[in-house]
Amino acid sequence: MAELQFREALRQAIDEEMARDENVFIMGEEVSEYNGAYKVTEGLLETYGFKRVIDTPIAELGFAGIGVGAAMNGLRPIIEFMTFNFAVLAADQIINHASKVKYMLGGQVSVPIVFRGPNASAGQLGATHSVAYESMYAHFPGIKVIHPSEPGDAKGLLKSAIRDNDTVLFMESEQMYGLKGEVNEDPEHLIPIGKAAVKREGSDVTLVTHGKIYHTVVKAAAELAKEGIEAEIVDLRTVKPLDMDTVIASVKKTHRCVVVDEAHPFAGTAAEVGYLLQRDAFDDLDAPVVRVTLPDVSAPFSKPLFDAWFPSVKDVVDGAKQVYYKS
């Protein structure tokens, strides 16, 4: 185990997989000579050369399409988007090609590709650079969506994503690249896609979350503990496939659930978790499932407005108290 930054954990995963399989290559804006906009790919050019660490023009649809074609022909591309906000331009390749080729060709051709990059808001970056896209992509069949919260999970899941034979979207956060955490350095240590992790055990309320806002939830759990409410934190890690078994097992213990989702509320991951909970754990619920999400409003730029917009520790604490019938 080593204490690594999130970006170092990602780099280690990419490096190990590129060393393991010569079909793996990485492509994106500034990934090569500039070492990556967020320095995830630092040093990879020296090791693997221009053929496997490829700078692209600012043309997301183009290089996403090149990646899909390469994957259909047997390579294993890792496509880095400087942010998933820019990947909207490549959505046709992701939604209509990467996710559907295998289906439409009756399984004859796979698209083993990883699209990765930062997702969701990262402070005052304005409305168009602050969107959480995981539930939008998870909506489509044929796409796996991973959104880890800690460096150790990021490495193990990115390795699984690169080895996966189908399309995987791997989401990060600008604000987590510097985050440090324990990382398993065994090149064969993989974390399976689609498995949530219980990151804190508690008996009173289940807090389901994923991605960067997990760290807000950790703080909220500490606040709740001061008031005698022991929260259990389920970090989904993978949004799709969604590991409801772990969520339901936790809710059957706590009988209460707050889903904390750094996305807009409508048809989001929190909505799906809430639906599945009422379907599969109805008799175990003592209170309606509560969501803590962004409001149905685009990101504001102004700092005070941003702070009001982004779910806070207090919002999570309030949500937990609501399902606990304690205010």
Added chain:
Amino acid sequence: MAIKVEMPKLSDTMEEGVLAKWNIQEGDTVSAGDVIADVETDKATMEMEVFDSGTILKLLVDEGDTIPLGGLVAVIGEPGEDISGLVSGGASGESSSSEAATEPETADSASESFDPIFGGIGSGNTTDSSDSSDSTQTTSTTDGRVKASPLAKKVASEKGLDLQTLQGSGPNGRVVIADVEKALAGGAPSQAATSSAAPAAQAGTTSTPEPQTSASTQAPAPVSRPSSGSEKVKVSQMRKVIARRLSESKFTNPHFYVSVDVDMANVVAARGQLNQVSPVKISFNDIILKAAALSLKKHPWVNGSWNETEMTIHHDVHIAFAVAVDEGLLTPVITHTDQKSLMEISAESKELAGLAREKKLQPQQMEGSTFTISNLGMFGIDEFTAIINPPNAAILAVGGIRDEAVVKEGAIVPGKRMKLTLSSDHRIVDGAKAAEYLNELKHMLENPLAMML
């Protein structure tokens, strides 16, 4: 109207600034765009511009002070304007939420110390709140429905607690699990007697509490609604097992029934002779057990079990017999019934029935049956049908021995007759097989000496 001048965000990562130098004094006139101060940020010393024109009415911080983003540093307005409303409460300590100072905020630990990921993210408000706003304790039954959480309903139902008697503490009077637990712990007097937790034990091995039927146990508690004349009785562990197993059997196993009328005259006579020599009294039931067991050896399908993918034919015959007890019934098993003498069967069945009535049967004494007999003859029943005791393939329902006028060789004579009804699982036992078995049993009972062969 007075305008606040606040600490601006002068770099992407800036959280606070040090006011290095004021370029103006109170009373000076400024225009939009004027640089009124130098501010040290985490990166550099930057110029602080004003966006409005007017007179500097008040400088609220001193050179060298550290001010968070949005902190009030000065006020611009018309000379002589009253600004006490703006500057009261001090400026330097106020954070970005100073605009909302009238609304006291709960201290949020996230904003007290700088966080490498989130910086000073304050408290917003994006929690779904449709449920929590109204927690008035209107009674939950005003519209005729008891509002209760699914968990509260489930637990109340398991513990035999009437939700109608509870006052819900949740939103709109919803009964939540805390209310149920409080009632079960004795909070609701009318329910206290039935609140003892049900012991999780095998049916029959536990002394289950008496159903709350006796009026003498406690005075009737006042109820919150007009009495409907019914009463909730707690479901005992035994009743739960009976309910589950027999529902499962009746709803799953395709039952069919065949009956015969057995001439019991020879058994009545033989029993009289046996009891003159036997040290233990042989009952009709003992004889039926023995005859049923011997017949099963000849008709093994009736001594079977259905398991969907395969059928089991048991080579041993272990007959269970139903024993009525206060709260239900139990089915102790006489193992190797076919190999035991009538005396052994008699002694064993008496002992097992006694243990059953005293609730002392051990689980293993009720396990492993391959066939079951239920006898209601002693209750004056002529004939009835029984529900198969899983995983058996059949159950024999035994009626009482009737004195009846029968036609024998053309003459009406007194006779002893008994009805036997076999319920069979059609998946494993067909009609003809059931008939063959029942005829074998009839033949054996009509010729009891055959049992000795």
